[in-house]
Amino acid sequence: MSQPLKHYLHFGDASADDYAYLFSRAALIKAKFKAYDKHQPLTDRTLAMIFEKASTRTRISFEAGMYQMGGAVVHLTTGDTQLGRAEPIEDSAKVISRMVDLVMIRTYEQTKIERFAANSRVPVINGLTNEFHPCQILADIFTFIEHRGDVNKPLDCLKGKVVAWVGDGNNMANTWLQAADLLGFTVHVSTPSGYEVNQAVAGVKNPHCFKVFTDPLQACQGADLVTTDVWTSMGYEAENEARRKAFGAWCVDSRLMAAAQPDALFMHCLPAHRGEEVQAEVIDGPQSVVWDEAENRLHVQKALMEWLLLGRL
Numbered sequence: 001m002s003q004p005l006k007h008y009l010h011f012g013d014a015s016a017d018d019y020a021y022l023f024s025r026a027a028l029i030k031a032k033f034k035a036y037d038k039h040q041p042l043t044d045r046t047l048a049m050i051f052e053k054a055s056t057r058t059r060i061s062f063e064a065g066m067y068q069m070g071g072a073v074v075h076l077t078t079g080d081t082q083l084g085r086a087e088p089i090e091d092s093a094k095v096i097s098r099m100v101d102l103v104m105i106r107t108y109e110q111t112k113i114e115r116f117a118a119n120s121r122v123p124v125i126n127g128l129t130n131e132f133h134p135c136q137i138l139a140d141i142f143t144f145i146e147h148r149g150d151v152n153k154p155l156d157c158l159k160g161k162v163v164a165w166v167g168d169g170n171n172m173a174n175t176w177l178q179a180a181d182l183l184g185f186t187v188h189v190s191t192p193s194g195y196e197v198n199q200a201v202a203g204v205k206n207p208h209c210f211k212v213f214t215d216p217l218q219a220c221q222g223a224d225l226v227t228t229d230v231w232t233s234m235g236y237e238a239e240n241e242a243r244r245k246a247f248g249a250w251c252v253d254s255r256l257m258a259a260a261q262p263d264a265l266f267m268h269c270l271p272a273h274r275g276e277e278v279q280a281e282v283i284d285g286p287q288s289v290v291w292d293e294a295e296n297r298l299h300v301q302k303a304l305m306e307w308l309l310l311g312r313l
């Protein structure tokens with residue numbers, strides 16, 4: 001049976017109830033994967049992936065995930081398609097979505113993915129834009145639930161928790177704010193001056209879902225999860241030098257981790273730069289769950305693709 005058309009362009013494109021389903025479903029899909037038990041609900045379905053920026057994790061997790069679910073993948077980049085020769089995004093969306101069942105896009109402005117989705121016959125997934133990275137936060141929260149909660153009541157362990165965000169007010173920070181707004185936890189945000197999160201861009205309704213701190217140490221105080229990201233995101237390379245100067249104090253080290261809860265987890269979406277936004281002692285230390293976090297991209301995105309194409313099963 002065909003499903004009503006749903007896109008996943010930002011974290012608010014699913015409800016809290018949908019997330020409870022997706023996390024439980026991801027746990028089941030992961031368990032089957034670990035047991036070499038076939039899970040192929042997407043036989044004969046095709047995913048087109050469009051990359052306008054580099055990727056390791058996103059490409060592998062979507063590509064391997066789709067093949068493992070019985071489907072096929074078409075990998076497109078700006079350079080080897082007419083997208084790079086200024087074919088209108090609306091025309092590209094109309095054509096691509098007549099030939100495949102699902103589209104994943106990694107691009108620059110959020111408006112670009114919105115224009116694509118508005119002209120697409122099939123679901124569109126945000127694989128990272130300048131403003132948001134919802135698939136990553138889906139994996140991050142699933143990882144937190146695995147370590148600190150119960151996959152049968154996945155949202156319970158999030159209530160009242162504190163996530164410390166140390167660094168750039170970027171696509172990851174915006175998406176953490178959206179998730180806090182929807183799922184009932186708080187983000188303590190500390191960014192250098194000039195790199196703050198923008199509540200309007202993040203699109204959060206409840207201003208109490210985040211608190212701003214000038215000092216990264218204070219942001220980490222009592223946190224259940226400490227997380228950070230590169231000082232310079234893809235597309236902002238021209239600001240590299242200015243950012244290096246501004247971000248020096250926004251480095252997650254053992255002093256910041258010591259301010260958090262004794263059992264606090266550390267996450268990073270990767271790729272990481274040891275000695276910049278995080279010290280090796282933290283990312284390679286006992287509180288770090290970055291490898292689980294990376295692997296979980298595979299499992300949560302399988303649940304997401306299945307849900308977008310087939311609904312709740």
Ligand code: CP
Binds near residue numbers: 057136270271
């Ligand atoms: N975290 C993440 O999205 O990684 P890639 O840029 O390698 O896809």
Ligand code: NVA
Binds near residue numbers: 170171172269271
């Ligand atoms: N904020 C980073 C995340 C990379 C996965 C970027 O946009 O480059």
